[in-house]
Each structure stands twice: as structure tokens, then as C-alpha cells.
Amino acid sequence: MNKYDIEEIYSEPIQAFTIWMKQSGYTEATRKEYMREVYDYLLSLDELPVQQAGKLHVVGFLVSKQESAGDKTRNRTLSAIRSFYASLIDFELTTRNPALEVKKSKTEKNKIPVYLEEQDLQKALSYVEGRYRNRNLAIFLLMGYCGLRVGEVHRLNLSHFKKEKGTLEVLGKGRKWNEIPLPALVGEYLEKVQEERIQPYSSKEEAFFVSQKGRRLSIRQIQKITTQVFNGYKQDHPHMTDLKLSCHKLRHSFATMLLNNNVDIRVAKELLGHASIETTMIYTHINDEQKRSAMTTIEVPRI
Structure with missing residues (x-):
């Protein structure tokens, strides 16, 4: 058949x-x-x-x-x-x-998600280069510091950025809308993207991120931008070579950052747009530094 x-x-x-x-x-x-x-x-x-x-x-x-x-x-x-x-x-x-x-x-x-430590995420930003640096940096920031999925970045329209309120309306899974407060610096880069935005091929195109051909930036193009950044970063940081990094790993990094900073898990759930708090719970893992810190409190007697 x-x-x-x-x-x-x-x-x-x-x-x-x-x-x-x-x-x-x-x-x-x-x-x-x-x-x-x-x-x-x-x-x-x-x-x-x-x-x-x-x-x-x-x-x-x-x-x-x-x-x-x-x-x-x-x-x-x-x-x-x-x-x-x-x-x-x-x-x-x-x-x-x-x-x-x-x-x-x-x-x-039960597998622990792959993510970047906050200092590694910060270092990776310096590897966003090229003619469309501000656009690509804004994309990277939205995934790494706001937790957007690659599809959510792809679907962003100009009207979704509320400059006065400092928020972003995100169309997530299941066509559910979520309004996210933006870190000030992310908002600044989004303003730069608006100023430098390429004139779309179609006058009706509302896409926030536009390709050099004047069309909405595709999911594949966004993934390619992220891969290029990570490849450059890995070349200078051999210890990261075997780490499988991607757009979704930036979202993992954001989620981990929230919980490491003691953000209430219910708030993290809403920011990430999770349907269930069980999904958010996978990010409550303990990192190596926390383990080392815990072990320094243990006093082993000399024999």
C-alpha cells in the first residue's frame, strides 16, 4: 500500500x-x-x-x-x-x-535540557555580526532573554511591539496570545530594527523581521542566523564544541536563568507560555556551581 x-x-x-x-x-x-x-x-x-x-x-x-x-x-x-x-x-x-x-x-x-550559562550566553552575543547585526541581535535577544520560540519570532508583526508599554504580544502554541514585558535593552534593539527595516516586497507585509529579499524572515533563516553565531562562538571556546546549541537552547537558557534568579515558577510558566506548570518544572535542575557551593558546607573530619 x-x-x-x-x-x-x-x-x-x-x-x-x-x-x-x-x-x-x-x-x-x-x-x-x-x-x-x-x-x-x-x-x-x-x-x-x-x-x-x-x-x-x-x-x-x-x-x-x-x-x-x-x-x-x-x-x-x-x-x-x-x-x-x-x-x-x-x-x-x-x-x-x-x-x-x-x-x-x-x-x-526527565532529561535535563541543554542550556547556556548566563555568562556564556552573554559572550555569545558578541558573535552576532554582519550587515544586519541589529536585526540578528534582536532575534537572538528575543530567544535568549525573552524566551521566544523560533516560530514566535517568525510570526512577529510590527503591531505586536508596543513601544509605549514596553511589551511584546506573542502568538504562541495553540494560537494563544501572551503579552511579555521587555527588558529595556531588548526594546531599544527592536526600535533599531524598525528604523532599519528593509522595505518589504509586498506593501501589505507586516512582518517585523524582513529578509534582504523583502519577505518575512523564515524559520529556516532564523535558525541559520543562530547557527552561524554559535559556530563562531564554539571556534573560540573549545569546551563548548560538543554542546548541541540551537534556537530552542536559547529558550532553555532563558528559562533556567529565570529560575536560577529565584523567579516564582508560576510567573516563569506565564512568561514561557507553557500550558502546564509540569513543563516549566523541567528547568528546576541544579547546575554544577550550585552543587559545588553546597558541598563546601560539608565538613569532613580529619582522621
Whole structure:
């Protein structure tokens, strides 16, 4: 059975999922990734109606992929299937979500996020260079010092920056709006970006960050800008070479910074735009310096 067979057999569920993801504000990259996972899942059902599939079918599919996939991939696949069934429930095509009965991998769930210490984050800023330095620096600051996701940076419009109030309106996951107070310096760089903003190709383009071709800066372009900064930083800091840094690691750094500065976890949750405080809890890890400091309080007797 090929892709076209699947589209014919499961045309209504696929259509429902496609519409639901767009309506829910999923990024294009996530939609493609989730749809690919769901196509593989539907193939494994061997023409069984999705309404009749249960926990056994979901687990069986995950196990079939387990040999070639790690915990992170398994959890992503499970999230895709959960979302798929959520869309079917929303459009009244089924009444239950068997994927909710399957637990996520604890190994990945409990893994400490990769992040930059505050001093390393500060040093990395000096590696933002080039013709569009102010624009790129503003992007870096929004992720590292305001906790924005790469998709949220991509979706920013001119009207979202409230200069007088010193805030930024952010369209997050699930099309939920969040108003974030901006550090003064970040606000200053956003003003510079507005002043230097390239004239968009389309007069109706409201994008805050515009590419040199006059179009909204894509997620891929934002990721490329961040990667270039990190590559330059790693060249001069060999101890960071093996650290996998990305846009999302800047968000991890911001979250860790908040909690290390004793910000109430409920406030951190709101700033990060998390749906659940459990998600914010993964950032309450203890760093090496805190461990060393704790151990200096221990007095070992001389024998």
C-alpha cells in the first residue's frame, strides 16, 4: 500500500487532521513532520478504520519503530498520533484517543535540557555580526532573554511591539496570545530594527523581521542566523564544541536563568507560555556551581 492508497482509504481523517493543525497554529515544519508520522501509522493499520484502532495498535506501531529510533523520536511520534486523534475527536469522527493511554518515554521526559550559562550566553552575543547585526541581535535577544520560540519570532508583526508599554504580544502554541514585558535593552534593539527595516516586497507585509529579499524572515533563516553565531562562538571556546546549541537552547537558557534568579515558577510558566506548570518544572535542575557551593558546607573530619 502506497501514499495514494492511504489518502483514498483514510481521506476524511487526513483532511480533518490537516485542517485541525492549521487551525491550531502548528508551524509548517511541525505539520509536515506530524503528517509523515501519521501516514506511517495509518499504513500500519492495514485499512483498519481509525475508530476501531486501540492502545494495542498504537503501542505496536511505536515498538516497530523502536529499534531505529531513540526516546526523543518515539515521543515525537506519540505526540503526532495523540494530535491526530485529538483532531478526529474535535471533528466528531471518533470518541476516544487511544494514544493518550500510552505513556511517553521517561528517559527523554526527565532529561535535563541543554542550556547556556548566563555568562556564556552573554559572550555569545558578541558573535552576532554582519550587515544586519541589529536585526540578528534582536532575534537572538528575543530567544535568549525573552524566551521566544523560533516560530514566535517568525510570526512577529510590527503591531505586536508596543513601544509605549514596553511589551511584546506573542502568538504562541495553540494560537494563544501572551503579552511579555521587555527588558529595556531588548526594546531599544527592536526600535533599531524598525528604523532599519528593509522595505518589504509586498506593501501589505507586516512582518517585523524582513529578509534582504523583502519577505518575512523564515524559520529556516532564523535558525541559520543562530547557527552561524554559535559556530563562531564554539571556534573560540573549545569546551563548548560538543554542546548541541540551537534556537530552542536559547529558550532553555532563558528559562533556567529565570529560575536560577529565584523567579516564582508560576510567573516563569506565564512568561514561557507553557500550558502546564509540569513543563516549566523541567528547568528546576541544579547546575554544577550550585552543587559545588553546597558541598563546601560539608565538613569532613580529619582522621
